Amino acid sequence: MLFLKKIFLPLIYARRDMRAGLKGFYIFLACLVLGVGAIASIQSLSRGLVESLHHDGRFILGGDIALRTVYTPAPPEQVRYLHDHVGPMTTVIETRSMARTTDGKRSTLVNLKAVGVFYPLYGALKIVDEKGDIIKTRSMQDLILQNVVGGRENGIWGALVDSGVLARLHLHLGDWITVGKQRFQIHGIIAREPDRAADVSLAIAPSMIISDAAFPSTGLDTLGSQVYYDYKVIVPGIRTFADVRKVEKKIENRFPHAAWQGRDFLTAAPRLNHLVDILTLFLTLIGLTTLLVGGVGISNAVRSFLETKLPNIATMKCLGAPDKFVFRVYTLQVFFLATFGIALGLGAGVFVSKLAGSFLTAKLNLTDQVQIYPAALLLAAAFGYLTTFCFSLWPVGRAVRVAPTDLFRDLVAPKDQRPALNVILWTVIAAQALALLTIGTSSDPHLVVWFVAGAIATFALFYGYAALMKGAAKRVHVPAAPELRMALANLHRPGNISSSVILSLGLGLTVLVAVALVRFNFIRLITDDISASAPTFFFLDVQQDQRAAFAKMVESFPTAHDLKMLPSFRGRVIAVNGVAAAKALKDQNDAWVINSDRGFSYTSALPAHSQVVKGKWWPADYKGPPLVSISTEVAQAFDIGVGDKITVNIFGEDMTATVANVRKIDWASFTMNFAITFAPGVLESAPATYLSTVIVAKGKA
Known part of the structure; x- marks a missing residue:
């Protein structure tokens, strides 16, 4: 109740004062919309992609759990145990190989996948013809197994390929393709592969699917060849991480020295998850950089706005309004305008995240789970509010600090004035809260600590540089050039905006120069330094x-x-x-x-x-x-x-x-x-x- 009494009257004055409109606050709003929108979209998109990965975990992995060996298949005893004591299973063999036309004139790298009769355990393989129509007349296994004529196998193995294979080799359905020592007839085009996103490292080439019964005939299973054997299992009743650990422990106890590596549907695509985490971290820092650079614009906008309100402030103080009352009036105005800008930014962030989410999930063959995430939006809003208060409390506190007579004199002879100690304290608290929020919500706190330290050092550097410039301008005397003398005097006169201009230009140019230098040096590293020793x-x-x-x-x-x-x-x-x-x-x-x-x-x-x-x-x-x-x-x-x-x-x-x-x-x-x-x-x-x-x-x- 006491708090409401304190802000009730300032709230009325703030509302009345805002009837003049948003003049002078368009830059303020633009800075908030860009920064908050960037953070909101990045956080929402990241959360949505992770949700999509979790939602499609079983489809991505191709089972509830998957056990992988390299080079050699698991011993028959282990495979039988999985089938008899864990659950229904299928075997998937993967390797990279060159697919060639039968005349040997054209070839391309493919991700070869040899699958068992129960593949896929989860999801569905979408197979189409060259017109894009789904092939319904024949099953997937019928398309890749040997054709049967008159009750006898005629030795022709079928294959399903990605459309990229047809394009690169100039082939069509019904044509022949050679992998290793075996020829295959192309029977269908892979339009959707449910477990495509499970292994980013193998997904660098277009897919080709054959039967696991045909794989030995390719000659690619020789000892030493880089072949992955995946044993994908459905575990009845498995739902939580505890259930997963229970099953994994059961298998580990039975085969403590088994050479396989296990994965589960909760972590079906660890590399993709890691990639999303890294992109989220760096893109969030980019959004925060935008917000911090925009913070200078917020400070300048608030300062310019308050200069137009000097007569109002003087009038209120002449009528007996204390500093705290005036401070609350204009802080509330800043808060309302910040809320408006943050709301616009959150709306833009939701729109961009939905748009980008639809595109990315379609490319990754995932179910689009990107939606409105309150936690992500609250985080973006928190960054917006803290940045606003960090950069606006100082100019508001300065404006309400001076006496009424000084305010009228400020119109012709401005004087420097610092805010009250409590305003400085709240500004410091807002800055610390912003730094702690950045570090605390990051997936890599060590890196973000350096980011925060760099931001503080950059602000301090430009403020110090501005002070040196003003000091130098004050000591320079040019008696023969009155225009130059007046220009130099304006750089250090009371009420000058030299610090704001230097900080604004400095931060903006720092970001642009940093991006340009990183790009230039990276290109130089690739084209010059690396090319001298890098293999062709x-x-x-x-x-x-x-x-x-x-x-x-x-x-x-x-x-x-x-x-x-x-x-x-x-x-x-x-x-x-x-x-x-x-x-x-x-x-x-x-x-x-x-x-x-x-x-x-x-x-x-x-x-x-x-x-x-x-x-x-x-x-x-x-x-x-x-x-x-x-x-x-x-x-x-x-x-x-x-x-x-x-x-x-x-x-x-x-x-x-x-x-x-x-x-x-x-x-x-x-x-x-x-x-x-x-x-x-x-x-x-x-x-x-x-x-x-x-x-x-x-x-x-």
Whole structure:
């Protein structure tokens, strides 16, 4: 009640004073609409995409849980256990391969998926003809299994392909396509693939679906080939994370040393989730930057508005109105106008998020779950209000601070005046609340702390620079040039706007210059610095028996040089110093080390663009206990160094090696480097595929 009594009369005066309209506040509103709208749209879109991923989790994953092995399929005993004791299941085999026309003249990279008879367990595969009409006369399995003529299989395997495959190879339905050693007849076009978003890394190429019964005939399942075997299971009654953990624990207890990696429908697309988190963080910071830069515009708009209200303020003070009363009147006006601007910004944010959400979910084959999220809108509104008060309390407090006679004198001879101490205190509190809200709602507080510190430093820098400029202008005397003398005097006279102008221009130009410099330096890094050492071509999955022929073919081109080949294995980090990798991880931001299978290699020579920062590189003729070299990123993830033990699983076998050294790798060089590299003597007997890079003379590729 006491609060209502205090604001009731100021509220009446504020309402009456606002009848004059929004003159002078259009910039104020524009700043709020842009900043709040950006944050509201980003937060709503992010939340909507996450909701879409959760809603479609079972369709994306293709089951309630999925267990994956690399290189080799799971042992039959494990597969039988899943089917008999966990739930109905299907097998999906995935790899990347080159699809060719039968004459060998055209080829394209495809994401090859070999599926079982129950695929997909969830969702539906939409198959269309070249006109876009859904094929209803034949089932998916009928389209990819061998055709049957007169009760006998005629040896013709069918395939379903993405429309991009047809476009790149200039093919049509009914034409033939070759993958590995096997020919397939194209029977349909994939219009919707329910589990397409599950693995972003494999989704870089158009899809091709065949039967798992046809996969061995391609010859792509040789030991060492990078093939993923996914066992997707429906678990009756599973709903919550606790249910998921119960099932996972049951499987772990039965097969404690199994080489597979598990996923569940609640985290069906971890890489896509991580990508959404990163984009949300950076786009929110961009929106907040817009709001902070606009905050200077808010301050200038409030100051200009109050200058037009000086007669009103003087009149109220002459009639006995105390400073607090006048302060409440104009703070309420700022609040009402801020509410109007924030409401417009929230409306714009909802509209943009719905528009962008419809587009993105359609591209990702997700159900559009983007809607109005009160929490996201409240967060954007909180940023808007805190920014408004942070930048408007000072000019309001300054205007109500002076005496009535000074206010009338301000019309011809303005004088500098600071707000009351309590106004300064509330301004500081608003700034601190804005900083804490930014840090507290971020997915990466460490990064945002630097952002907040940078924002504070930037404001302080330009305010300090403005003070120096005004001080210098005050000390400069130009007796022979009256125009210049008057111009310099106006820079430091009482009531000058030099600080606001310098801050406004400085912040705006800082953002523009920062964006331009980042863009220029990134382009220069790609086109100049990287191009000097970066390979022209990368070749994947070169088989051991193809090495000599491949090298001979490359050497036959006079413009090709610097051929490099390294063995490549896929596996997982499973333990560090005897502790499970998930528990040994120090920071979840480094979970990329354990979230999926990683590439490993072995070499006797220190890889190019690597620098040993701890320990020593092993001799070229090293023969001894297993040693491993790790990157600084892996060392940081587990807080380990020279002498520590790391255990990896490759081809279902656990291998423990001692860390011999830590390397700083220049990943921007785009040359072959592995975060974890073994010394000779450990992996030579294991079947490997080879990665190869070739540099071709500029303009000769």
